[in-house]
Amino acid sequence: MVHMTTLDSRRPTIGDRSADAWGIVHQSPEIRTAERLVRRRHKELPRILAILFGHVLDRQLASGRPPAAGRVVAARAEYLLSAARWELAQSWQRVLDQARRAPRARNPHAPLCRDRIIDAEGDVRAMLEALSSRQPVSARGVAMAGLLLGDGTGPLYNRSCPVNLTASLREVTTHLDPGASLPEPV
Numbered sequence: 571m572v573h574m575t576t577l578d579s580r581r582p583t584i585g586d587r588s589a590d591a592w593g594i595v596h597q598s599p600e601i602r603t604a605e606r607l608v609r610r611r612h613k614e615l616p617r618i619l620a621i622l623f624g625h626v627l628d629r630q631l632a633s634g635r636p637p638a639a640g641r642v643v644a645a646r647a648e649y650l651l652s653a654a655r656w657e658l659a660q661s662w663q664r665v666l667d668q669a670r671r672a673p674r675a676r677n678p679h680a681p682l683c684r685d686r687i688i689d690a691e692g693d694v695r696a697m698l699e700a701l702s703s704r705q706p707v708s709a710r711g712v713a714m715a716g717l718l719l720g721d722g723t724g725p726l727y728n729r730s731c732p733v734n735l736t737a738s739l740r741e742v743t744t745h746l747d748p749g750a751s752l753p754e755p756v
Contacts, residue, residue, distance in 0.1 A: 620645035620648075627713075651709055658716055662698055665719065669688055683726060696739070700746040700747070711747070718739075
C-alpha cells in the first residue's frame with residue numbers, strides 16, 4: 571500500500587523543530603517556492619515603482635539626477651537603457667516617417683509640426699544613430715529623448731512652443747554620450 575502524504579498530514583505540532591513560531595514548515599517545497607516568490611517580489615518592487623512613477627523619474631533623470639541616487643531611480647535607468655531605448659528609437663523613426671507623409675484626415679495621433687521635423691531631420695537622425703548604436707548611452711539622454719517625444723506641448727506638436735527643436739535634439743544627442751552626463755571633475 572502506497573502512503574500519500576498531503577500538506578495537511580504534515581502539519582507540525584508546537585514542539586516540532588521543523589516549524590517556526592507560526593507553524594510553517596520550511597522544508598516543504600511549497601513553502602520554499604512561496605518564500606522565493608516573496609523575496610523575488612521584494613526584488614521586483616523597485617522595478618514596479620519605476621514603471622508606475624516613470625514620468626516623474628524620467629524628469630529627474632533628464633534634469634541630471636544620477637541613477638545611483640536610489641534603487642527606484644536605478645531601476646528606471648536600467649529600464650531606459652534596455653528595452654525602452656530601442657522602442658524609443660523606433661518611435662522617433664516613425665515620427666520622422668510621418669513628417670514626410672501627407673497628413674491623414676482622421677489621424678488619432680497628435681498633429682506633428684512637420685516643417686520643424688523636416689528642418690531638423692539631420693539632428694533627428696544623429697540622435698537616432700546614437701540611440702540605435704550598440705555603444706553605451708546615458709540614462710539622462712534617453713530620458714530626455716523620451717520626454718521630448720512625449721511632450722504634447724513641446725516643439726514636435728505645438729506650433730506656438732518657443733523651444734527650438736533643433737537645439738533640443740542637439741542637447742539630447744550630447745547627453746546620450748555617457749561621458750557628457752558625468753559631473754565635471756573638481
